[in-house]
Amino acid sequence: MNSRTQPDVNGTRHRVVIIGSGFGGLTAARQLAKADVDVTVIARTTHHLFQPLLYQVATGVISEGQIAPPLRVILREQDNVRVVLGDVESIDIDGHTVTSRLLERVTTTAYDSLIVAAGADQSYFGNDRFAEFAPGLKTIDDALELRGRILGAFEQAELSTDPAERERLLTFVVIGAGATGVEMAGQIAEMATRTLRGAFRNIDSADARVILLDAAPTVLPPYGGKLSTRATDRLARNGVDIQLGAMVVDMDYHGLVVTDADGTRRRIESQCKVWSAGVAASPLGRQLAEQSGVDLDRAGRVKVGADLTLPGHPEVFVVGDMMAVDGVPGMAQGAIQGAKYAASAIKDGLKGTSPAARKPFSYWDKGSMATIARFSAVAKIPVPGTSRHIELAGFLAWIGWLVLHLVYLVGFRNRFTTVVDWFFAFTSRSRTQLAVTEQQVFARNAIEELEERTRLDDAA
Ligand SMILES: Cc1cc2nc3c(=O)[nH]c(=O)nc-3n(C[C@H](O)[C@H](O)[C@H](O)COP(=O)(O)OP(=O)(O)OC[C@H]3O[C@@H](n4cnc5c(N)ncnc54)[C@H](O)[C@@H]3O)c2cc1C
Numbered sequence: 001m002n003s004r005t006q007p008d009v010n011g012t013r014h015r016v017v018i019i020g021s022g023f024g025g026l027t028a029a030r031q032l033a034k035a036d037v038d039v040t041v042i043a044r045t046t047h048h049l050f051q052p053l054l055y056q057v058a059t060g061v062i063s064e065g066q067i068a069p070p071l072r073v074i075l076r077e078q079d080n081v082r083v084v085l086g087d088v089e090s091i092d093i094d095g096h097t098v099t100s101r102l103l104e105r106v107t108t109t110a111y112d113s114l115i116v117a118a119g120a121d122q123s124y125f126g127n128d129r130f131a132e133f134a135p136g137l138k139t140i141d142d143a144l145e146l147r148g149r150i151l152g153a154f155e156q157a158e159l160s161t162d163p164a165e166r167e168r169l170l171t172f173v174v175i176g177a178g179a180t181g182v183e184m185a186g187q188i189a190e191m192a193t194r195t196l197r198g199a200f201r202n203i204d205s206a207d208a209r210v211i212l213l214d215a216a217p218t219v220l221p222p223y224g225g226k227l228s229t230r231a232t233d234r235l236a237r238n239g240v241d242i243q244l245g246a247m248v249v250d251m252d253y254h255g256l257v258v259t260d261a262d263g264t265r266r267r268i269e270s271q272c273k274v275w276s277a278g279v280a281a282s283p284l285g286r287q288l289a290e291q292s293g294v295d296l297d298r299a300g301r302v303k304v305g306a307d308l309t310l311p312g313h314p315e316v317f318v319v320g321d322m323m324a325v326d327g328v329p330g331m332a333q334g335a336i337q338g339a340k341y342a343a344s345a346i347k348d349g350l351k352g353t354s355p356a357a358r359k360p361f362s363y364w365d366k367g368s369m370a371t372i373a374r375f376s377a378v379a380k381i382p383v384p385g386t387s388r389h390i391e392l393a394g395f396l397a398w399i400g401w402l403v404l405h406l407v408y409l410v411g412f413r414n415r416f417t418t419v420v421d422w423f424f425a426f427t428s429r430s431r432t433q434l435a436v437t438e439q440q441v442f443a444r445n446a447i448e449e450l451e452e453r454t455r456l457d458d459a460a
Contacts, residue, residue, distance in 0.1 A: 024117030
């Protein structure tokens with residue numbers, strides 16, 4: 001159990017507010033466990049989400065609970081923390097307050113130090129209407145909706161007697177050939193050729209066509225060279241149709257239009273589309289920029305100073321996917337290390353260290369990994385003190401990927417059940433999480449309709 005801090009009888013204890021319960025927010029809260037501070041974590045979801053395994057929820061390998069443990073339960077032994085459920089709507093950096101909303105309840109929380117770790121959303125590069133036709137993969141809702149769309153497309157194909165319609169239903173397009181796109185395309189292909197094979201009577205699920213497309217000329221661009229080639233070859237062997245240099249320019253319910261590198265414009269008929277092409281930092285970054293004058297980069301990330309704070313506001317830290325720091329990728333390690341740094345700076349401040357004396361944040365690049373298929377992954381690990389990297393592809397990289405992801409999953413029981421599900425998913429054709437509910441599939445439309453009706457009612 002974590003040590004319990006003394007009750008704040010005078011109400012004078014330093015107040016730390018953390019926005020977000022992802023890698024950055026949770027790490028910061030835990031790092032402050034033994035500090036003489038009151039911590040308030042404000043988050044819009046009741047869970048901490050392990051995003052790297054979302055694609056396995058979307059493709060039925062594991063359940064959502066395994067990667068989304070309840071935040072209150074994780075932090076219940078840490079007496080100096082309270083959790084406030086709510087969507088942060090505004091930050092007042094001069095007034096030192098954060099205002100959040102849960103339905104009609106509005107809460108204003110005062111802080112002495114603020115850690116903003118609200119992450120990033122999917123970016124459709126100005127084509128937000130694409131979201132309706134090609135959900136991204138950022139939340140549990142996204143993953144369950146995608147699972148419903150993937151399995152729903154097979155079900156509709158089974159009932160269709162029109163060959164063109166069947167082909168459209170059995171064509172799955174994943175847009176964006178980064179790690180998430182590669183993982184999704186690989187898993188949809190495995191579902192089609194292994195998990196669902198023989199389960200339908202009118203169609204052969206293995207006839208499904210999985211297209212992975214990207215405007216860039218390579219798969220997994222940050223890995224480059226040999227590893228990108230290995231990933232491309234492996235995906236192609238699994239039946240994934242890789243189309244590079246292809247820019248999506250339009251989309252509707254039945255398909256999408258792409259422009260190839262040579263300028264050719266063509267249409268792909270596909271009902272089930274997945275977007276994994278870009279990210280945009282939380283809009284809270286814009287609020288911080290407007291109030292402090294700090295610059296944002298093209299993805300809306302905050303160009304923080306060397307101590308991860310805003311100019312003129314050494315008490316406001318921005319970490320994780322919201323921060324723009326040279327050489328720090330939008331990955332879990334960036335968020336974890338940034339959050340640790342911010343928590344230490346706050347603790348040092350309590351001991352009297354002035355903000356001017358803070359050592360600059362320095363990032364330790366521990367490398368990156370992506371799974372391609374069953375028993376196959378790529379890994380790029382820097383050799384300390386040099387500019388060289390160790391590059392691994394295949395089974396060894398896959399084992400490394402499994403171990404690393406288990407280490408970072410929160411909770412022993414989640415790790416245990418994930419290992420069991422992985423064992424069956426990888427050694428047999430079974431996947432335990434193929435349930436889909438009507439509400440999961442239609443929730444997005446229902447919520448949008450409700451919001452539209454509320455808007456119209458308010459306007460009347
Ligand atoms: C599908 C996918 C796969 C990935 N795979 C990998 C991988 O293999 N390896 C890797 O290192 N990284 C991976 N990443 C990236 C990694 O997950 C992120 O870099 C990391 O989660 C960033 O941490 P964060 O704390 O900044 O943001 P997040 O973890 O996104 O957390 C943001 C938090 O803020 C909350 N929030 C947002 N807005 C508000 C608001 N207005 N009010 C209240 N709360 C709010 C969110 O609900 C969430 O709790 C992946 C990401 C995705 C989406």
